[in-house]
Amino acid sequence: MIEYPEIDPVALSIPLPEFLHSIFGTALNIHWYGLAYVLGAYLIYLRMAATREKFNIEISREEVSDVVFTYGLFFGAIVGGRLGHVLFYDFHIQLQDPLYFLKIWQGGMSFHGGLIGVMVAIWFYANKKNFTFFQVTDWIAPQVPIALFLGRIANFINAELYGRPTDVPWGMIFPTDPLGLVRHPSQLYEAFLEGLLLFLFLNFVISKKNKIGRHSAYFLIGYGIARSIVEFYKSPDTVWGNDFLLFSFLTQGQLLSIPMIILGIFILSKK
Numbered sequence: 001m002i003e004y005p006e007i008d009p010v011a012l013s014i015p016l017p018e019f020l021h022s023i024f025g026t027a028l029n030i031h032w033y034g035l036a037y038v039l040g041a042y043l044i045y046l047r048m049a050a051t052r053e054k055f056n057i058e059i060s061r062e063e064v065s066d067v068v069f070t071y072g073l074f075f076g077a078i079v080g081g082r083l084g085h086v087l088f089y090d091f092h093i094q095l096q097d098p099l100y101f102l103k104i105w106q107g108g109m110s111f112h113g114g115l116i117g118v119m120v121a122i123w124f125y126a127n128k129k130n131f132t133f134f135q136v137t138d139w140i141a142p143q144v145p146i147a148l149f150l151g152r153i154a155n156f157i158n159a160e161l162y163g164r165p166t167d168v169p170w171g172m173i174f175p176t177d178p179l180g181l182v183r184h185p186s187q188l189y190e191a192f193l194e195g196l197l198l199f200l201f202l203n204f205v206i207s208k209k210n211k212i213g214r215h216s217a218y219f220l221i222g223y224g225i226a227r228s229i230v231e232f233y234k235s236p237d238t239v240w241g242n243d244f245l246l247f248s249f250l251t252q253g254q255l256l257s258i259p260m261i262i263l264g265i266f267i268l269s270k271k
Helices: 018-024 032-050 061-088 091-096 111-129 133-157 186-205 214-230 252-270
Strands: 010-015 027-031
Touching: 010 032, 027 032, 032 061, 032 133, 061 091, 061 111, 061 133, 111 133, 111 252, 133 186, 133 214, 186 214, 214 252
Parallel strands: none
Antiparallel strands: 010 027
16 A cells, blocks of 8 residues: 555635635635646647647637637536536535535536537637637647646545555555545546546647547547546446446446547547
């Protein structure tokens, strides 16, 4: 077993004046998870600004910023990610609390919901700017693993979404685990497969002269496979208040990833 390196989930705590304590508490806490979203979006912005010509996207850096932070981060990842989490995992809480969707600070973001949100937002953007949908998604897809990598590292720092019990020598006891079992550090597996490995594949391995739509297809297939593999080591998701395993082995994450793989293969067959 490796000792879990406990890191305070709060990266920075800024004391607040006393008159604000009743509203915001004694301090403004900036969490590593929030910083991961911001840093991930900024690094994606830098990469997309640098690869505009490669994907025949003729827009200014200011417009690139709008694509990343407005369409991608806000309307896509945050709104879509939160809505996806509520629908896929916590709909029972939403029925009890109509404002639950808005309580992002309580945690709960879904990648698959964020992906759907980004796709919808980009569809509107592409139509507005007279680009094809796949022209824009091909431009975005190779950079998304940057955010996935940082997000999974933040999950690890938060000691959340940990793995199943194990006897491997690199297993860890997470302080948030009520059972105190040695578990797979599945967040790090995801950071490697969905983040680092997928980024290297999309940016350096596949042909730089692919037909439009192929980068998007490879991303869907690559992420779907990576996520499905990690789900075998990750603790089963809680869906609507109950641990979920279909046929005693399929998790919710796998059920949501399989359509991605099928869609990616379908796109490749048409390109």
